[in-house]
Amino acid sequence: MSYAFPPGGLPDQSVNPEGSAVFTTAYAVLPAITQRDIVTSLLPGWTGMRMWLLARPLSGFAETFSQYAVELQAGGGSDTPEVDTGAQSVVFVANGQVVLTIGATHHDLTAGGYAYIPAGVAWTIWNRSGAVAQFHWVRKRYVPAEGVAHPEAFVTHDDAVPPTVMPDCDGVWATTRFADPSDLRHDMHVNIVTFLPGGRIPFAETHVMEHGLYVLQGTAKYLLNTDWVDVGPGDFMWLRAFCPQACVATGDQPFRYLLYKDVNRHAVL
Template structure:
């Protein structure tokens, strides 16, 4: 498995400033070249750590979640990473090795490691290695529903979950589903979507779910509202509800992205 991981740094002074970054009413496109040293944040409670915050609830944009790319250096970590009560999370490791202690049980995460952290769970992170570890951290305020229990935390790996082909695609389009789609305790899904070269979404999806899409591998042309946008490993797309979307995957390798969406809840009107 290949997972793009930002390295920071700065472009040379001779480079043109023109890039592919764009913010529109229906979507935001953040190319990998934007993830530089000077746009990182330090996080309270973490040591030897920096983070690129690539999504947050904002007026006129996506409102249900935040997403960070977090880099923890050797010896760094956090005893209590989550500062807010009632917030669930997903950790997906793309580089290095990280020790996750979840409800008193240690898990050593390597690239492809995935953890769902239930709201209220006790957890910590530590980098005991000699190289930096990098992971995506997706956070959402959990929305409880009458008669439905809280979801349980779990740890798995991308490599251990069989992708499910979409109907009538002969495997050209498949989704690695880490949580059971029929389990109503989950109000968000964070999956990996894989397209083989030439695979496509053959219609403009237009739906209520918000999306965060981080391209882990490969390249494609992605339909965002009324624009066709070239994207590659390291790019990030933030889609508001009802933003039309589709794609054609290029080659020569699979096109894969980490996908957030909010699911399984009635729309609140009061």
């Protein structure tokens, strides 16, 4: 498997600046070519890091989550990565190696490594290797529910979770569900969705969940509201609630994306 990540750098002066980035009232597309050195951010409490802040709550748009692509130099990391005790996190490693410590337990994560970290749990993350490490980080404020216990931390890997094939699709559409969809302790899911070439979402999904979709591999035509856009590795799509969406996988390799959605809670009134 390969896992895309922002390319950094800077296009040369021959590149046409009129690109395919889009921000509308219903969705946004941040193509990989826009994820360059000059749009990175830094955070207090970190060493040897930079990140691309791809999504953050915006009033009137998507409001439940933030999504970062974090790059750590050799020796980089943080003992205090999360400053909001109400925020839960998912970390998904794209390249390199990191040491993730949750409570007192150390985990060595490589590309494809996945970790869920509950709100209020102390954790650290460091790149102890001699090469750059890159990971995706999704954050959401946890919403407790009466009579429902808080979820526990867990660490796994893309290869360790069998994809669930969607019904009536001849095996071309599957979802790697890292958290059990019936587990009401979880109020967000961060999954990997896979389409084999030619596979599709055969109707325009329209639902209350907000989405962040980071394309990890392959290409597709993706329907966002009323527009079909071409997407590929490293492209990020950001959808507000009820934005119609569908896709058709193109090319000759699987189309895979990391998908965030909010789940299992009442609508806020």
